[in-house]
Amino acid sequence: MDFSEFGENIRDFFSQRQKALLISSILGIFFLAALLAIVFIPQKKDVPNATFRSEPLEADQELLFPQGVSIPQEYAVSRQTEDKWSDSQVHEWLTLPDQEAVKKLSAANDSLIKSITEAAP
Structure with missing residues (x-):
């Protein structure tokens, strides 16, 4: 052949x-x-069940807790806030915008709204 x-x-x-x-x-x-x-594929192996002690655990030494951050005595963790600001706080933390700043903000908002509505279908 x-x-x-x-x-x-x-x-x-x-x-x-x-x-x-x-x-x-x-x-x-x-x-x-x-x-x-x-x-x-490994076959399932028989795992012995865990046995639990019936007697309570007794520590042979005193538990040691980790040292945390020490907070000074004069440090206030929280404070009570008032319902209203006093006049001195208003003058210290709040500044009222003048008329020119309000007009600029209004014009910027109007142009933003116009650009959004022009882009809408």
Whole structure:
């Protein structure tokens, strides 16, 4: 038997039985995947249940707490706030805008609103 004839016989075999070869190769791949899964997936091992002591735990040394940040005595952690500001607080912390600043703010807001409404469909 010649090698060329042997190759021709193999080509004829594969060309005539394509569907059977496809099904058998898919089954072979599934079988191989199942075999690998069985071999490499670890089996569940029996873990012994934890046993708990019935007697309470007794410390043999005193517990040591970590040192925290020391707060000076004069430091106020919280304070009582008043319902209203006094006149001196209003003058210290609040500045009333003049008419020119209000007009500039109004113009800036109007231009922003106009650009938004122009872009709307």
